[in-house]
Amino acid sequence: HQPHQCHLILELQAASPQAEPQRQPQRRCRFCEKKPQLRRPKTGHAVCRDCFFWAFEAETHDTIVSSRMFSPGERVAIGASGGKDSTVLAYLLKTLNERHNYGLDLRLLAIDEGIAGYRDDSLDALRRTEVSLGLPLTIFTYRDLYGWTMDEVVRAAGRRSNCTFCGVFRRQALDRGAGHLKADKLATGHNADDVAETVVMNLLRGDAARLSRCADGVTHTGGGLPARCKPLKYAYEKEIVLYAYFKRLDYFATECLYAPAAYRGHARALVKDLERARPAALLHIIQAAEQIRFRTDARMPELDTCRLCGYVSSQPVCKACVLLDGLNSGNPRLAVGKSSACSAKQQQQRMLTDAGRNRAQCCGSAGARRGCSGSACAAAADS
Ligand SMILES: Nc1ncnc2c1ncn2[C@@H]1O[C@H](COP(=O)(O)OP(=O)(O)OP(=O)(O)O)[C@@H](O)[C@H]1O
Numbered sequence: 001h002q003p004h005q006c007h008l009i010l011e012l013q014a015a016s017p018q019a020e021p022q023r024q025p026q027r028r029c030r031f032c033e034k035k036p037q038l039r040r041p042k043t044g045h046a047v048c049r050d051c052f053f054w055a056f057e058a059e060t061h062d063t064i065v066s067s068r069m070f071s072p073g074e075r076v077a078i079g080a081s082g083g084k085d086s087t088v089l090a091y092l093l094k095t096l097n098e099r100h101n102y103g104l105d106l107r108l109l110a111i112d113e114g115i116a117g118y119r120d121d122s123l124d125a126l127r128r129t130e131v132s133l134g135l136p137l138t139i140f141t142y143r144d145l146y147g148w149t150m151d152e153v154v155r156a157a158g159r160r161s162n163c164t165f166c167g168v169f170r171r172q173a174l175d176r177g178a179g180h181l182k183a184d185k186l187a188t189g190h191n192a193d194d195v196a197e198t199v200v201m202n203l204l205r206g207d208a209a210r211l212s213r214c215a216d217g218v219t220h221t222g223g224g225l226p227a228r229c230k231p232l233k234y235a236y237e238k239e240i241v242l243y244a245y246f247k248r249l250d251y252f253a254t255e256c257l258y259a260p261a262a263y264r265g266h267a268r269a270l271v272k273d274l275e276r277a278r279p280a281a282l283l284h285i286i287q288a289a290e291q292i293r294f295r296t297d298a299r300m301p302e303l304d305t306c307r308l309c310g311y312v313s314s315q316p317v318c319k320a321c322v323l324l325d326g327l328n329s330g331n332p333r334l335a336v337g338k339s340s341a342c343s344a345k346q347q348q349q350r351m352l353t354d355a356g357r358n359r360a361q362c363c364g365s366a367g368a369r370r371g372c373s374g375s376a377c378a379a380a381a382d383s
Pocket of ligand 1: 078079080081082083084085086087109110111112113170174187188189190194
């Protein structure tokens with residue numbers, strides 16, 4: 001485990017019953033006769049290691065069953081980065097699939113964004129997980145899908161907007177990867193902290209459309225894409241770290257070299273603060289978001305398909321294609337910036353005209369086979 005994760009473990013151990021003189025030390029685990037080894041960050045219960053495993057696994061099973069996340073016979077692509085959340089997710093899905101006979105065909109799906117010294121190392125950890133869990137791993141790279149690595153994007157666009165590029169590309173890359181694997185579902189390791197942050201962020205942005213679905217355990221993207229599932233949506237990040245630690249799971253613990261997005265950082269700090277004051281706050285934020293109902297006449301964006309790459313989009317041209325166009329035309333910042341509705345429309349119109357011309361000149365439907373890296377051709381290659 002890397003230093004910052006060890007720090008978290010020490011912090012958690014410091015909060016354990018043995019180390020807390022002012023609290024009455026508990027002699028017995030909350031659920032059995034054994035000595036407690038930790039205090040659960042989520043519930044405050046003093047528990048032994050085995051009962052912690054049992055509770056954590058039972059809660060994940062309950063999340064899966066209560067939201068009817070999977071059906072027997074489905075192929076599930078697990079978005080796996082080699083980090084703690086997705087490593088725990090892969091381990092849990094394999095364990096629960098066998099224990100409860102879900103009947104799922106599990107695959108590991110990784111996206112290599114091309115960040116030297118970060119993703120290459122985490123993929124090494126993931127390859128070890130592939131072997132230890134015996135789940136087949138497929139890796140897609142930004143370089144192959146978009147013609148750019150994130151290191152190159154950062155060199156071209158600077159560090160201010162790197163999370164925008166990376167997030168938009170990764171979302172689509174995971175959809176494309178899952179489509180390639182013919183997966184029915186795409187499971188990700190988003191945990192309770194991630195979901196609570198997203199709820200707060202969407203609330204602060206006044207983004208009603210995203211707020212209405214960001215706390216759902218299963219989200220249907222439409223357009224023939226596999227539904228996205230979050231089996232760890234009620235699992236606290238601290239408990240995921242403890243679970244991985246006690247199970248001795250092999251994962252890569254370093255943060256991305258390109259700092260996290262500024263705005264999400266505010267939401268994260270706020271949520272962590274609230275959790276410190278009252279641990280149940282995370283769950284309450286998620287449960288509150290699940291209950292929100294929108295007026296039936298509220299205008300929601302209508303989902304369609306991008307006319308360039310064929311993936312789901314609420315605009316004629318999707319965000320990934322717009323960002324890619326900015327990079328390829330040497331104007332990456334323009335693509336990220338908040339352009340007026342009018343100039344955004346003009347840019348999309350120009351892209352559609354250019355794409356029509358290019359396709360007629362070089363690609364057609366056979367373009368993908370000839371190695372064109374344009375997004376329209378990449379989509380044709382996928383389909
Ligand atoms: N490069 C990737 N390849 C495949 N899946 C990914 C990748 N990056 C993120 N994901 C999926 O999205 C989830 C949330 O991503 P996020 O960027 O928040 O990472 P994280 O919280 O560090 O998770 P992890 O600990 O799994 O890396 C991950 O748990 C994983 O399922």
